[in-house]
Amino acid sequence: MYEERPSPLVPGAVLWRADAPGTVVLPDGCMDLLWIDGRLLVAGPDTGPHPAGEVPGTGFAGIRFAPGAAPALLGVPARELLDRRVELAALWPGAQVRRLAEQVGAYGDPRTGLERLARARTAETGPADPLAARVAAGLRAGHSVAAVAADVGLGARQLHRRSLDAFGYGPRMLGRVLRLQRALALARQGLAAAEVAHRAGYADQAHYTREVRALAGTTPGAYAAGSAGSVGANRDTPQPSGSRTTA
Structure with a gap:
């Protein structure tokens, strides 16, 4: 099951969650902050399809930022994350990331925690260019x-x-x-x-x-066949079960 909704607190962002990894992630110009089984990761911008399943997990949530919005928040140029999925602890101090992961996981819906994290971080760093x-x-x-x-x-x-x-x-x-x-x-x-x-x-x-x-x-043709009849198909995937959780 995959679902998403616009963030009311972070302009241009989308909050999503999935019970399992999808089939494939397609390029969309966006970057995501992910919560996967208590871990915080970053999904960088993609130049091609990424198969799901490379980051294991049973519960996935994320906030997908509008193109160009994430680098200011993360403090890392997007080019350094091209076609990569990395632990947030590789970008920020480990102790800080562990504390933030606990805070995000404390919410009934981790998407709410990710949204609050992003809003607080933006208040510190300022808006994107x-x-x-x-x-x-x-x-x-x-x-x-x-x-x-x-x-x-x-x-x-x-x-x-x-x-x-x-x-x-x-x-x-x-x-x-x-x-x-x-x-x-x-x-x-x-x-x-x-x-x-x-x-x-x-x-x-x-x-x-x-x-x-x-x-x-x-x-x-294959994309159209995979999407036919699906409801709420994720814009990033050729199958309705897809998400930006892994690649």
Whole structure:
């Protein structure tokens, strides 16, 4: 069982929980703070599919931050966590992390504890760089990297460097990831592949197919078949039982 809901306390964040690891985690430009059987971990940004089950556990909860929002909270550039799942104790003092894990676990729903932890940490570190939200919004809307760079007033190299710190990868890769998420959301609505490709902004259906293979490790048809009839399917996975708990 997997369920998620928007966080009322952390802007742009999503709270989720799962009884078991899902099938696969797909790139979404986000980072998560995880609580797994009393341990705190961080899921970094992904560049490809991650199979579930690499982090064992029987109870999973997480807070998924909007693209670019987690590095300020964690105190670590996103590029250092690219395609990684790491113990929070590898980033923060161990004694502090043990205390925080106990506090999170004391809540009936660990998601509440993660949300309170994130809100308290943000009060200490300050909000994320607003540039990240502007870059993500422009790319999510389908604007070109050049147009986004001009909009935020940065040169190509500066935008790339700032994006590595905020998202883990450059703006071109982030644009591909966000376009993939647009496409998969349309596919879950039952649209034909050609229509998905057109609406999501791909050059053609073949381009869409290549990108799904490259970033999701599957085909549009297989994804649509796995999502068909599911209720509340996680946006990150081709199966309704998936989550960002492991990879």
